[in-house]
Amino acid sequence: MESATHDPHTDVDLSVSLAGVALSNPLMTASGTCGYADEYADFVDLRELGAFVTKSITVSPRAGNEYPRVVETRAGMLNAIGLANVGLEAFLSEKVPKLEKLGLPVFVNIAGSTVEEYLAVAEAMERVDIVRGCELNISCPNVKAGGIQFGVDPDAVESVTARVKNACRTKKLIVKLSPNVSDITATAAAAVAGGADALSLINTFTAMAVDIETARPILANRTGGLSGPAIRPIAVYMVHRVYTQVARQAGVPIIGMGGIQYARDAVEFLLAGATGLAVGTALFVDPGCIVEIKRGLTNYLIQHGYTSIREIIGTLRME
Amino acid sequence: MCNETISRRGVYPARVLLNEAICREHYRLRLKLAVFPPSRAGQFVQLQCRPLTPPPDEIVTDWPDDRPPSFTQPELIGAEPLLRRPLSLAGRQDEPDGARLEILYRAIGAGTHWLAGVKSGETLSVLGPLGNSLPIIENKPIAALVGGGVGIPPMLYLAGALRQAGKNVTAFCGSRTKDLLPLSAGPAPADPHGKPSLCAAEFAAADTPTVLATDDGSLGVRGFVTEAFAGWLDARKDAPEALVVYSCGPEAMMRRVGEVCIARGVECYLSLERHMACGMGTCQSCVVKIRDETPRGWSYKLCCTDGPTFAAKDVIWE
Ligand SMILES: Cc1cc2nc3c(=O)[nH]c(=O)nc-3n(C[C@H](O)[C@H](O)[C@H](O)COP(=O)(O)OP(=O)(O)OC[C@H]3O[C@@H](n4cnc5c(N)ncnc54)[C@H](O)[C@@H]3O)c2cc1C
Ligand SMILES: Cc1cc2nc3c(=O)[nH]c(=O)nc-3n(C[C@H](O)[C@H](O)[C@H](O)COP(=O)(O)O)c2cc1C
Ligand code: FES
Numbered sequence: 001m002e003s004a005t006h007d008p009h010t011d012v013d014l015s016v017s018l019a020g021v022a023l024s025n026p027l028m029t030a031s032g033t034c035g036y037a038d039e040y041a042d043f044v045d046l047r048e049l050g051a052f053v054t055k056s057i058t059v060s061p062r063a064g065n066e067y068p069r070v071v072e073t074r075a076g077m078l079n080a081i082g083l084a085n086v087g088l089e090a091f092l093s094e095k096v097p098k099l100e101k102l103g104l105p106v107f108v109n110i111a112g113s114t115v116e117e118y119l120a121v122a123e124a125m126e127r128v129d130i131v132r133g134c135e136l137n138i139s140c141p142n143v144k145a146g147g148i149q150f151g152v153d154p155d156a157v158e159s160v161t162a163r164v165k166n167a168c169r170t171k172k173l174i175v176k177l178s179p180n181v182s183d184i185t186a187t188a189a190a191a192v193a194g195g196a197d198a199l200s201l202i203n204t205f206t207a208m209a210v211d212i213e214t215a216r217p218i219l220a221n222r223t224g225g226l227s228g229p230a231i232r233p234i235a236v237y238m239v240h241r242v243y244t245q246v247a248r249q250a251g252v253p254i255i256g257m258g259g260i261q262y263a264r265d266a267v268e269f270l271l272a273g274a275t276g277l278a279v280g281t282a283l284f285v286d287p288g289c290i291v292e293i294k295r296g297l298t299n300y301l302i303q304h305g306y307t308s309i310r311e312i313i314g315t316l317r318m319e
Numbered sequence: 320m321c322n323e324t325i326s327r328r329g330v331y332p333a334r335v336l337l338n339e340a341i342c343r344e345h346y347r348l349r350l351k352l353a354v355f356p357p358s359r360a361g362q363f364v365q366l367q368c369r370p371l372t373p374p375p376d377e378i379v380t381d382w383p384d385d386r387p388p389s390f391t392q393p394e395l396i397g398a399e400p401l402l403r404r405p406l407s408l409a410g411r412q413d414e415p416d417g418a419r420l421e422i423l424y425r426a427i428g429a430g431t432h433w434l435a436g437v438k439s440g441e442t443l444s445v446l447g448p449l450g451n452s453l454p455i456i457e458n459k460p461i462a463a464l465v466g467g468g469v470g471i472p473p474m475l476y477l478a479g480a481l482r483q484a485g486k487n488v489t490a491f492c493g494s495r496t497k498d499l500l501p502l503s504a505g506p507a508p509a510d511p512h513g514k515p516s517l518c519a520a521e522f523a524a525a526d527t528p529t530v531l532a533t534d535d536g537s538l539g540v541r542g543f544v545t546e547a548f549a550g551w552l553d554a555r556k557d558a559p560e561a562l563v564v565y566s567c568g569p570e571a572m573m574r575r576v577g578e579v580c581i582a583r584g585v586e587c588y589l590s591l592e593r594h595m596a597c598g599m600g601t602c603q604s605c606v607v608k609i610r611d612e613t614p615r616g617w618s619y620k621l622c623c624t625d626g627p628t629f630a631a632k633d634v635i636w637e
Contacts, residue, residue, distance in 0.1 A: 042328040063618070284403075284597040
């Protein structure tokens with residue numbers, strides 16, 4: 001594996017700029033699949049990432065949904081965690097000191113059931129240096145407080161984005177879009193009109209798995225969000241549509257996610273127009289996959305004669 | 320002495336030394352790992368139930384120069400599951416060339432059926448060790464272990480550890496019928512009236528007399544193992560403070576063991592099972608309701624990191 005003399009890997013530039021935030025490479029964690037970073041400390045050096053995205057934070061702590069909360073499906077899984085999180089106060093006192101030690105740009109995913117709740121978390125983040133931006137979760141399919149009511153109607157997307165953007169005076173605002181809409185370019189355009197600095201797509205698909213013996217849904221919440229390799233082709237398609245129809249013209253970068261497990265998956269998203277790449281479900285299988293994905297991306301770029309990862313973003317050939 | 324790198328939990332390759340059927344549905348898997356962090360009874364691993372050698376090179380985009388990539392889609396590799404499977408450590412031995420881990424599993428679904436087809440010499444990926452452990456308590460000289468079905472494996476690891484700590488240990492194991500019990504016979508016969516004997520080879524190796532119970536009476540006592548255990552407990556003359564009970568198995572069984580112990584003032588620890596995605600404390604899927612001082616009277620704890628072992632008195636059953 002190791003080359004004896006010179007290492008071509010150091011000649012390839014993986015760095016990207018995400019709405020003005022410099023990342024050493026495009027890889028990020030997908031919210032809710034990485035906790036608050038310390039959980040994975042034994043398993044992988046998270047400094048391999050370009051940025052860290054936290055689990056959704058709400059103003060008050062949330063216990064989450066009843067058990068069972070997950071079920072595996074073919075090439076994926078459903079989750080209905082219900083935004084279980086420690087709440088704003090504990091996040092600031094207990095989690096932020098740990099995130100500071102990471103030495104990575106941090107984006108805090110924020111959720112709420114009212115605009116005021118989003119604003120309270122966003123305001124609080126203004127005072128945390130390590131936090132470079134907020135990711136507005138208006139797309140959690142599992143609880144009312146997850147903001148899905150803001151995420152499926154373009155007018156609501158625009159107004160909630162604009163109001164939170166107002167609170168993000170020194171921080172970037174990423175809007176995380178739901179795939180549970182008939183036209184994702186409409187909600188993407190609305191987020192951009194509201195002032196989003198970047199777009200994350202996609203969150204999970206609302207779905208259901210059934211216990212055929214009891215004739216009941218398996219999850220206590222009845223429905224859950226589908227993630228993992230199963231959703232990747234739809235995610236790639238949605239990233240490409242939003243990139244070509246909304247984001248490229250507006251100069252707004254996309255963080256692509258949905259089923260990224262191997263480097264080849266990451267390349268698909270880059271070609272489709274993503275600048276950032278978030279890894280979620282695959283971290284459960286092996287947190288070290290981010291190191292492998294980075295290595296594979298470097299190999300891909302070398303083998304295709306590129307010197308920077310930025311050269312391939314959005315270069316999918318449609319002719 | 321273990322150095323810093325191997326004291327950390329992690330993902331480790333493991334060579335299969337043995338993978339054999341031990342009864343109608345259970346298999347014994349012995350793994351050899353060049354390195355594995357220290358582990359304790361009650362801990363578990365997340366085993367990847369799919370081949371380790373694929374993914375093919377082109378999937379990690381690391382194909383050799385002389386061979387063009389074929390662009391296989393990763394979803395098409397096979398029908399093996401995506402997520403890992405949590406399995407308890409049933410024992411461990413450290414040799415100069417690495418650790419030997421013992422796992423007993425029941426083939427019931429996609430992952431464990433795939434596992435049952437794995438051959439000696441193949442390599443698997445082990446993530447662990449995970450979870451807290453079954454506590455060995457200093458001032459409790461007498462221990463009883465109550466295991467049912469796939470809850471028996473952690474009890475084997477524990478029996479060895481308790482005997483090493485000089486405890487007086489008795490095991491109680493149950494199954495529906497004789498050929499569903501993941502234990503080998505002997506050297507002594509199983510007593511049909513519930514008198515402990517060296518009737519299970521795996522417990523006998525840890526010098527632990529055992530009571531076996533089957534629902535249909537095909538081996539040992541006829542009936543539930545919990546009742547054989549309760550009878551044994553009631554016949555003892557020791558002060559309740561001298562005893563500690565550990566249990567792992569079906570939820571109804573553990574619940575009953577907990578009730579029996581709590582009613583008699585005997586300390587009791589249960590090793591719970593929950594569906595898990597990560598096993599590392601990030602996904603929040605494996606919640607257990609645990610009694611506490613909060614206004615609501617309970618909080619969700621994570622089975623994978625706060626557990627799988629909890630004190631019976633703290634568990635709130637659904
Ligand atoms: C801490 C812990 C320790 C365990 N130790 C052992 C052991 O030593 N030996 C043993 O045979 N089994 C053990 N189990 C149960 C074992 O994890 C399941 O039998 C196994 O995951 C089934 O996988 P499958 O693909 O064959 O079944 P499927 O039914 O196809 O699995 C589908 C999904 O459900 C999950 N699942 C199914 N049954 C269980 C279960 N009982 N508990 C948790 N998740 C489940 C699977 O992990 C998978 O994600 C343990 C479970 C836990 C939580
Ligand atoms: C267990 C689990 C919990 C999640 N929690 C959150 C969350 O709190 N907030 C959020 O915006 N997205 C959450 N997501 C969605 C992911 O961030 C991501 O958008 C989605 O899973 C698709 O990526 P993947 O296929 O790589 O997992 C969660 C996903 C999973 C699997
Ligand atoms: S299995 Fe993911 S938190 Fe326990």
